[in-house]
Amino acid sequence: MRYVEQQLADLSARNMLRFLREIESAQGPYVQIDGSDCLLLCSNNYLGLADHPLLIDAACRASRDFGVGSGASRLVSGSMSLHHRLEDAIAEFKGTETALLFNNGYAANCGIIQGLFGPDDVIFSDSLNHASIIDGCRLSGARVEIYPHNDMQALEEKLSEAACNRRGRWLIVSDGVFSMDGDLVPIESLVELKERYEAWLMIDDAHGGGVLGDRGRGTAEHFGCLSQIDLQMGTFGKAFGSFGAYLAASRSVIDLLINRARSFIYSTSLPPGVVAANLAALKLVDSAEGKIRRRQLEENRRLFVDRLQEAGLDVCGSSTQIVPILTREPQPTMDAAARLLDRGICLSGIRPPTVPVGRCRLRATLMSEHKPQEIVAAADSIVGLLQEMEADV
């Protein structure tokens, strides 16, 4: 037992201890914490769908008609009509032959990469890719070549070096929107490289789906190259407001994953209510209302970023609804987050290992539901606090 207490004391001494904050209300632009309302600036519920009446109705109806549990994994007896309907709807949305549901994005990335690649293969992975991609690469046993974040020249050098002694199949894998920096992958360059070097291309669009592109089909739609991505992974837990994940791909890739992806095979499938909420979310994202919500989100983002940049803050090249504010060291970062919470603003302080050492930040995420004046006031509070703190040292 001493080991556990020592580890905790050590984390605490280094300002690296993590803890859970209890949210006492539904997920909206404001949430209740310790009995008071706070402006929520750290949710992935970008379009405000987590408590949308259409999703709630769909979940309730499906739960009444089909129960709250799926009873088994898909390959046993848990492959219900709703799962198949949602997979058809995803494939149509993304323009692929078919799609496969996973229980969440973490399980999807682990299952997809482990299921399709093995020790004879090579995976080229961006240095800022999500932890679930990193874990999927480890599970696959493939050789992993990590290239510096969004550095296409460095990636090309790695590809051409590996080409001298080519073996196995190659995968280039990247986030579409990077979850800690809020910047976009230069997807057209990846498409060009994957074609030139005959590699597969996988994009994890957890933060781009629902938000980017005219119809909300994500980063690839934004850049006009949906049809060129071999493996389109996305999630339902963020802009879609619910829970779950998918891979949209060719029929043969999906058939192989049904046979190989361990996180798919050995886990109970998503419950009917969640699947029905996802169907409703998909329909909503691809509607006039979805478009209006995307526009509001973009307007809020613009307001917020302009205000921070006018005050000279570094937003790490963000061009999306994820807006980091660089604070560098753990102590000031966590102090600032705590003091903002006292002022009724909830956002997260991010430390290693989630980001590199010396790159701690406050990470704000915006919602279409925020009112412009709330966003401006929040930006002013953040600027004011960081200036106060700087004056203190």
Ligand SMILES: *Cc1c(COP(=O)(O)O)cnc(C)c1O
């Ligand atoms: C959140 C996230 C995941 C994990 O998705 P969950 O459905 O929350 O498990 C995977 N990849 C990226 C880039 C993410 O941001």
